[in-house]
Amino acid sequence: SAASEKYEYQAEVSRLMDLIVNSLYSNKEVFLRELISNASDALDKLRFLSVTQPELLKDAAVDFDIRIQADKDNGIITITDTGIGMTRQELVDCLGTIAQSGTAKFLKALKDSKDSGSDSNLIGQFGVGFYSAFLVSEKVEVSTKSPKSDKQYVWEGEANSSSYSIREETDPEKLIPRGTRLTLYLKNDEKGFAHPERIQKLVKNYSQFVSFPIYTWQEKGHTKEVEVDEDPAEAKKDGEETGEKKKKTKKVIEKYWDWDLTNETQPIWLRNPKEVSTEEYNEFYRNTFNEYLDPLASSHFTTEGEVEFRSILYVPAVTPMGKDDIANPKTKNIRLYVKRVFISDDFDGELFPRYLSFVKGVVDSNDLPLNVSREILQESRIVRIMKKRLVRKAFDMILGISLSENREDYEKFWENYGKYLKLGCIEDRENHKRIAPLLRFFSSQSEDVMISLDEYVDNMKQDQKHIYYVAADSVTSARNAPFLEKLLEKDLEVLFLVDPIDEVAIQNLKSFKEKDFVDISKEDLDIGEKDEEKEKVLKQEFGQTCEWIKKRLGDKVASVQISNRLSSSPCVLVSGKFGWSANMERLMKAQTV
Numbered sequence: 001s002a003a004s005e006k007y008e009y010q011a012e013v014s015r016l017m018d019l020i021v022n023s024l025y026s027n028k029e030v031f032l033r034e035l036i037s038n039a040s041d042a043l044d045k046l047r048f049l050s051v052t053q054p055e056l057l058k059d060a061a062v063d064f065d066i067r068i069q070a071d072k073d074n075g076i077i078t079i080t081d082t083g084i085g086m087t088r089q090e091l092v093d094c095l096g097t098i099a100q101s102g103t104a105k106f107l108k109a110l111k112d113s114k115d116s117g118s119d120s121n122l123i124g125q126f127g128v129g130f131y132s133a134f135l136v137s138e139k140v141e142v143s144t145k146s147p148k149s150d151k152q153y154v155w156e157g158e159a160n161s162s163s164y165s166i167r168e169e170t171d172p173e174k175l176i177p178r179g180t181r182l183t184l185y186l187k188n189d190e191k192g193f194a195h196p197e198r199i200q201k202l203v204k205n206y207s208q209f210v211s212f213p214i215y216t217w218q219e220k221g222h223t224k225e226v227e228v229d230e231d232p233a234e235a236k237k238d239g240e241e242t243g244e245k246k247k248k249t250k251k252v253i254e255k256y257w258d259w260d261l262t263n264e265t266q267p268i269w270l271r272n273p274k275e276v277s278t279e280e281y282n283e284f285y286r287n288t289f290n291e292y293l294d295p296l297a298s299s300h301f302t303t304e305g306e307v308e309f310r311s312i313l314y315v316p317a318v319t320p321m322g323k324d325d326i327a328n329p330k331t332k333n334i335r336l337y338v339k340r341v342f343i344s345d346d347f348d349g350e351l352f353p354r355y356l357s358f359v360k361g362v363v364d365s366n367d368l369p370l371n372v373s374r375e376i377l378q379e380s381r382i383v384r385i386m387k388k389r390l391v392r393k394a395f396d397m398i399l400g401i402s403l404s405e406n407r408e409d410y411e412k413f414w415e416n417y418g419k420y421l422k423l424g425c426i427e428d429r430e431n432h433k434r435i436a437p438l439l440r441f442f443s444s445q446s447e448d449v450m451i452s453l454d455e456y457v458d459n460m461k462q463d464q465k466h467i468y469y470v471a472a473d474s475v476t477s478a479r480n481a482p483f484l485e486k487l488l489e490k491d492l493e494v495l496f497l498v499d500p501i502d503e504v505a506i507q508n509l510k511s512f513k514e515k516d517f518v519d520i521s522k523e524d525l526d527i528g529e530k531d532e533e534k535e536k537v538l539k540q541e542f543g544q545t546c547e548w549i550k551k552r553l554g555d556k557v558a559s560v561q562i563s564n565r566l567s568s569s570p571c572v573l574v575s576g577k578f579g580w581s582a583n584m585e586r587l588m589k590a591q592t593v
């Protein structure tokens with residue numbers, strides 16, 4: 001047989017492997033995802049190259065697929081793809097050195113973190129690629145045939161070794177037409193991975209939407225009718241003693257092994273939205289997010305051009321119990337895929353502002369690297385653009401609910417997520433125009449049904465310039481606010497801000513459709529009825545009274561003034577123009593206690 005040649009790993013590779021093998025790597029099962037994604041990459045590369053070089057396919061007319069076989073008796077897993085394969089030189093370059101930017105980045109980050117001493121954490125953040133095979137394997141064989149070479153080569157490496165070997169494949173039994181076969185000889189403790197059902201589950205979990213078919217070798221059974229001799233005792237009972245043995249058919253389950261298509265090769269988000277039914281979107285939602293209730297709304301879209309990605313977003317029907325902590329959402333609501341390979345559901349915060357953390361969905365990008373980490377996402381210009389588009393689409397989806405003929409839909413939404421949108425008024429200035437139409441408030445003319453700002457504006461008087469509001473702790477106390485009298489008399493509608501966050505949200509918005517929000521409890525309230533003559537007379541008549549009251553109250557009030565704002569109450573306490581409103585003051589006090 002052909003001689004095997006021994007090679008030393010590049011120093012960095014040794015270090016990396018050491019680290020992988022010896023670290024407390026809590027999530028070993030990712031090895032399968034990494035190796036499947038390499039197989040999928042290899043198929044992608046071949047598919048891409050064969051467009052211009054069809055001769056690459058001519059020697060091997062085999063399908064583009066990935067096949068995984070688990071031998072539980074011997075603790076061996078094989079992963080075979082029909083992709084681009086590797087030449088001998090490529091084996092050295094790809095599996096003996098660190099040429100790959102992702103892994104190189106990982107090592108750099110590792111070096112930077114040496115001082116902080118948190119290596120094992122880092123491994124979890126980066127895709128460690130091929131070497132993750134050594135998380136579970138004692139020995140790895142890579143047998144590979146590139147269409148650029150007429151020979152097949154075997155790369156062989158062991159955990160805890162600084163060298164690997166390459167030899168030519170000579171065993172005719174082991175020749176493959178094209179692509180790569182990985183054989184993992186599992187460590188004693190990890191042999192449990194070599195169970196067909198476990199492999200099937202991992203594939204469904206992590207690589208469900210890889211765009212090439214993934215087959216796993218599974219035991220199956222079908223029922224079959226077989227002829228059996230009838231039990232003589234049985235025949236006697238029937239009273240038919242013919243002396244002859246009777247034949248009878250019986251159903252038995254026949255077991256056999258076969259390839260089982262384990263993934264869904266066409267992810268729902270790659271399909272044309274026009275061809276996907278609401279029921280399909282809902283089913284995908286329920287399966288993916290383990291939900292029982294259908295979502296309130298969904299939105300499926302593709303963006304092209306500068307940044308390419310596809311996404312399906314959902315608004316869940318209810319907020320999950322106990323997860324109502326807007327300040328610290330740990331939601332796992334957004335599943336990020338890169339080129340259809342599931343990357344993580346831990347990056348919600350990088351893709352959505354926290355006030356939209358209730359939105360669930362999948363995002364599949366073609367422009368991000370597979371080993372994308374939080375750090376990469378945070379720095380990426382691509383992600384900034386994605387985030388902007390995602391937020392916009394989320395607003396369109398919510399607006400869709402608000403425009404639904406069924407007013408109850410939006411009432412349900414508002415009950416669940418109103419607080420989140422108000423937080424958005426405070427945290428996302430850029431999207432005020434999108435958030436404002438979605439807000440809802442009670443008002444002096446609508447105490448039972450909440451109205452939108454658009455409805456308020458439609459109901460404004462001809463010469464009314466402002467949107468009036470009063471903050472209180474309930475509709476009842478808002479209704480009894482003394483400041484209200486004059487406005488009610490003039491039939492001006494006043495919004496009742498009864499949720500503690502309302503006032504801050506409104507103050508952040510400042511205006512809606514060029515109409516300023518005006519707090520009717522502030523001292524400079526002008527509702528357009530200045531009568532200077534009358535004011536002069538009143539000032540003469542009551543000026544001294546005011547001075548006397550101010551003297552008596554001293555520092556308890558800033559000033560005592562004559563006002564035209566009341567119709568039946570004799571006096572009212574108002575907030576200074578630049579001061580806090582009484583409601584805010586109440587809130588601030590509550591917070592400092």
Ligand code: ADP
Binds near residue numbers: 084085094100102179
């Ligand atoms: P990455 O996938 O980020 O490039 P990996 O460590 O996963 O890094 O893989 C290193 C390289 O080895 C790949 O870039 C590829 O060139 C090669 N490789 C790995 N697996 C395969 C495979 N199944 N078929 C062909 N080439 C492969």
Ligand code: MG
Binds near residue numbers: 038129
């Ligand atoms: Mg890889």
